[in-house]
Amino acid sequence: MPQANAKVDKEAAAAPAAPAPIELTINGETFRHTGAPDMPLLWYLRDVLRLTGSKFGCGVGQCGACTVHVGGKAQRSCLVPMSALSGQAVTTIEGLASGDDLHAVQQAWIEEDVPQCGYCQAGQIMAAVDLLKRKAQPSDADIGQLTNLCRCGTYPRIRKAVKRAAQLMADAKAAEAKAADTKAHAHDGKSGEARS
């Protein structure tokens, strides 16, 4: 698990002339990378922080198994060098849920029983979360823009899960709005009555 990083980071390759440390936030915690600046984020996450949810699939940005969010946007972490991440905020699959409360996309993935081998699914989920930020109600064509590879062939269930997640998020939003509405009208009993 992530922790104050000075100790953990010893394992990273130390270049002869120590490069300037790179400070970044990962899942809300601050880390300082003192190893090779060209080390891709994927290997920093996996080998150094032991956050192994982001997977290696190709190393060249083709498969998306390593997808994380940098500054709130989906990125293939195998292509992002640590040197590009100074001051950035990274979210990985491990940081997507709030405590025991799963993100709607994670919840939908479970409800649709998407995973087969499961290896690509962290990347799929991170890509889907990014899509739903941009398109709250994605069409089939929008979902088809997801380019993450799944070798097991779970694509049809991924489609269902993305749609279910969109619904869960819309429902949550509606419930929130309703709660806010009720709270607002609690100050005005009469109008609340009239509405019901």
Next chain:
Amino acid sequence: MSGLTRRQFISVMLSASGALVVGVRSALAAIAPQVPMDLLGEALTSLGAFVRVERNNRIVIGARGCEIGQGVITSLPMLIAEELDADWNRVRVEQLPYGYEIGPDGPTNRYGPQGAGGSTSITDGWKDLRQAGAVARWLLVEAAAQHWQLPHERLDTEAGHVVHPDGTRLPYAELVERAAGILPPAEPVPLKKPEQFRVIGKPARTVDARAIVTGRATFGIDSYLGGALVAVMKRCPHLDGSVESVDDAETRQVAGVRDVFVIDGPVPGSSFDTNLAAGVAVVADNTWAALKGRNALKVNWKPGPWAEESSARLEAQAAEALKGDGVVVRVDGDMAAARKTAKRTLEARYQVPFLAHATMEPPHALIKLEPDRALFIGALQNPDGASRVIADLTGLPREKIEIRMTRAGGGFGRRLENDFVAEAVMIAKKAGKPIKLFWTRDDDLTHDFYRPYGLHQLSATVDRKNQVTGFAHLCAATSLNYRIARKKERPPGAGCLEADDFPAGLVPNLDKRFFSLESGLPRGPWRAPLHTFHAFAVQSFIDEIAVETKQDAVELRLKLLGEARELDYAGHGGPKFDTGRLAAVLTRCAEAIDWKHRRTDGRGVGIACHFTFGGYAAHAFEVSVEGRDLRIHRAVCVVDVGRVVNPLGVDAMMVGGTIDGISTALNLAITLKDGQVQQSSFGDYPVGRMAQMPNEVEVIVLPSEREPSGAGEIGIPSVAPALANAIYAATTVRVRKLPILPELSRRL
């Protein structure tokens, strides 16, 4: 049945935590009752602990299989939970390690069969794991019988409780200690009748779902050990080539690189018992340092005996080979005579390429060697083979080799081979450190045990009534029978042609022959091995016969299948092939796709069916070709795998098999030039993406009371021919060479 003489007893132990551990293990104990082997199954002579009841009445069930995405970590424990009468919602599943041990009768596996290959997990578990669950339940009921001073027969169980005739319920946890002192029954315990099932047949989501979606599930590549160094290999790109010279000066300058050394490949022509290829190992503190070190290597390779091999040469070799006599696989009647009297003889040739497995998680191995023991952690399909490989290379006795299986990021047959385990051991021996061996995608695509390449020549004789009177299937291919590890006997056409496959036994004259091709490319089983390999040819050709003789392609198949009956089937998945079950999936599939409805909008419908590993499947697709774009509007898969253990799991396998089938048929081929594999990334080995795939696969599972068969492979063989047949219906272009898209593009 030598097993009949074995003595067994069921051990019930109270573990340190106070949990009840129920298993079945062999022993020399004189009091051991004899259990009929034929009822219990071979595995039960050596089963270990499967069931644990915790104090809070949570039941922990051990999953013995290798989870490669086929769902056995869920479905196998379901079999135990059913007979145990556990509440599935309160069951926790734990992956079991490899269970090799030395029993009183010699080496044995305390958990029974643990490998993943040939779609056998469910059929094996159906025999022995249900019994293991039933024995555990019997002990708990007996404990309650003693507690209540009632006959065993008057008690019932439900959802983790024993139920008194008056309705009082005792949780299993409260019976644990007493059950621990009870001798198990001498005879096999009767199993439930299907109408009593509460777990089997009910949809169950994968037990690892939450761990997977939160990134906490551990795959092989996610395993680390203190003190382990990361190793990567630069392998010789030439088949059976070797290292001529290495300049590692720059590599050794890379921060974090600890060592560089040559690893020899197997002697050309020798069996593949160890690693796959020669190369240079770079050992480093972390993956990135190892990769940078590898990039800095300068290696001169010495091409081996296959330096001239290419796909073009192989194609020419195949065409030439078919002029010979070949090896008879099955002959019925007299095909030559049938040709003479036939009204027409139809002929066509089909070509299928080499394929790589391209598991999303590439091969990976974590190994720690000590003077008197070894530990391996990783994703496997064949832990038994891994154990042997480690023993061979270290000289350690197998019971001193601990193997922990993780989830595997796909298998598809790749991990039936343990070359990557051997490679890790070889590197660890030289490095003198625990080794975490990492393969990149190009390593994986260029060094695999590939699905064979082959050319199929099919002929059919047809009489005046358009009856098929004869069928010849000549197959020239690079069979699996090449440098077989451990000298397993395999027939010449292994992995390419099965004697009793459709339409054997359904036509009076049959001539099936195999023509062996020479290639230096290693071969291995690839999901539904010979079935994906030859069903494309056979089921495409049946479609061609229908077109040529102006018959309906479904009716022609039904006519060939004839009345429902069982035919002998000697290959894996037998011993019988039921023509009625294949006809039933085909008929249902035709209905679902609305086969009789003539499309006039540029769309075409194609269908195919196949029998594989005890299961029956049919696929139908509705497609159109717009410009050079193939669009799949509908995909239907109908399957009969006997009784379904986990409906969600079978559906997943059919959806996944169909998508895998489409992805592979459309785009994938491994080719050779100058004795080297030409593909090295998902750019030139383009596994299908979402946009190319149908939005939905309509899966229909035919209800069945038959014994269950495995579902991991039956979902793929009929995909490629159904797709090619649909393309013909839409375009009148007959694709006889896989992959489809390059060929279609050439022909349009």
